[in-house]
Amino acid sequence: MTNYPDPIKIFKALSDETRLRILCLLENQELSVNDIVEILDSSQSRISRHLTVLKEASFLDCRREGTWAYYRKAENAGTPPEMAQAWDLAGKWAKERQEVKQDRKKLQELLQNKRKRSHKFYGKHAGRWDEIRATLCGEPVTYQALEALIPPTLTTADIGTGTGHLLLPLARLVKKVIGVDHSPEMLSVAREKAKAAGLNNIELRVGEIDELPLKNGEVDAAFAGLVLHHAPDPAAAIAEMARIVKPRGIVTVIDLQSHNEEWMREELADAWLGFDESTLERWFKKASLKPIRWLEGLPPIGEDGKTTARAKLKSFIYYGRKERNSSK
Numbered sequence: 001m002t003n004y005p006d007p008i009k010i011f012k013a014l015s016d017e018t019r020l021r022i023l024c025l026l027e028n029q030e031l032s033v034n035d036i037v038e039i040l041d042s043s044q045s046r047i048s049r050h051l052t053v054l055k056e057a058s059f060l061d062c063r064r065e066g067t068w069a070y071y072r073k074a075e076n077a078g079t080p081p082e083m084a085q086a087w088d089l090a091g092k093w094a095k096e097r098q099e100v101k102q103d104r105k106k107l108q109e110l111l112q113n114k115r116k117r118s119h120k121f122y123g124k125h126a127g128r129w130d131e132i133r134a135t136l137c138g139e140p141v142t143y144q145a146l147e148a149l150i151p152p153t154l155t156t157a158d159i160g161t162g163t164g165h166l167l168l169p170l171a172r173l174v175k176k177v178i179g180v181d182h183s184p185e186m187l188s189v190a191r192e193k194a195k196a197a198g199l200n201n202i203e204l205r206v207g208e209i210d211e212l213p214l215k216n217g218e219v220d221a222a223f224a225g226l227v228l229h230h231a232p233d234p235a236a237a238i239a240e241m242a243r244i245v246k247p248r249g250i251v252t253v254i255d256l257q258s259h260n261e262e263w264m265r266e267e268l269a270d271a272w273l274g275f276d277e278s279t280l281e282r283w284f285k286k287a288s289l290k291p292i293r294w295l296e297g298l299p300p301i302g303e304d305g306k307t308t309a310r311a312k313l314k315s316f317i318y319y320g321r322k323e324r325n326s327s328k
Contacts, residue, residue: 006057010086013057018042019050020094021103023059023073023087029107030063030072039106058083147173154220157244159209159237160227164190166254170223171199178219179204180212210236214244221245225254229272235283242287247324251289253280254297257314280318289320 013019022036031039037047051071054060058079063070076084094100125132154174158167161179163186171177171194179202181187187204194202207213209224209231222241231237241251256274264270277294284291297315 007082009053009057010059010083013054013059014086014090016050016053017094017097017099018046019054020090021097021100022047022050022054024091024094024100025103025107026060026071026073027091029111030070031107032068032070035110036071039103039110059087150174155218157212157214157219157222157241159212159222159224159241160230161190161204162186162227164193166223166225167202168193168197168199171197171202174201176201176203178202178214180207180209180214182206182208210240212240212244216243217246217249218244219246219249221250221252223252223254226256228253228255229270229274232271234272234275235286238283238289239287242289242320242322245322247322249322250292251284251287251320251322253316253318255316255318257316259313261313274313275316277316277318284318284320287320288323290323292319292321294318 018040021040025031025036025039033044033047033051036042036051037044040047051060055062055071059074060071061074063072076087122129150173152174155176155178156170156174158164158170158177158179161167161181162183164179167177167179167190179187179190181190181204184206187206190202191204194200205213209227210233222245224237224241228234228237238251238253245251258274258276261273264273280294281291295317297317299314
């Protein structure tokens, strides 16, 4: 047993009834020293000595969390067979003892009290929980969790990529992103941004939204962010995006809902003053895309964290899936 713990330590660890009670408690539950003290109604110094003996014999795993230590019985699979056999023999005897059965009841009471404490806390602070939560876990983490739903093996297209506002976040999530824009100047800025960010899974192509420089079924998903209202023929642009995605692929349009801001035609070169859901649905179906969902976009936020004066312009996100048997 050269590579095993000293057999004397093994027998010593299992020779005390309190240590057997501790092992029974920790067999299926991780507990702190304070938890064990409470259940066994003993002193902390005495319990700590027992835990030291068990740990030296490799019967326990210890996890530290700040100034606290949590213990759990080591898995039999990770211990020498002689140790497992010794515990099987001693454990069978211990589990029939009245003290061990009583310890289990106290353990359940302790866990129930912890649940009650948690319920009491959340009940008391429900009114200001959003404020408390914001100090612990910000909105970006929530978005990260949602982003984790996106398979990292995808190849996607960002249509009308501009300077890469959507391109760069996509590149951090998927295998490859193909950015398309009709402006070489915009693509040049996007290229520099990608380089500065250390992203090498981006390919940029010059092309028009209604005549995309991609092959049929080249990508798994296509995105068009705030570009459709510049398209001479939005229906043709949607049909092109449907063409380049694989069967069962996704086309996502992010744009403005219908509005009456005429100044945007001159100042922002908008060809369309937004779109309504029924129009998008008609164009998607015509392109053999099955509409999935229309989502109201969040209002724009300024640097001060408040909604901007342009918040009256409402945005949307619209998803569609390419029909499996589509010939387009």
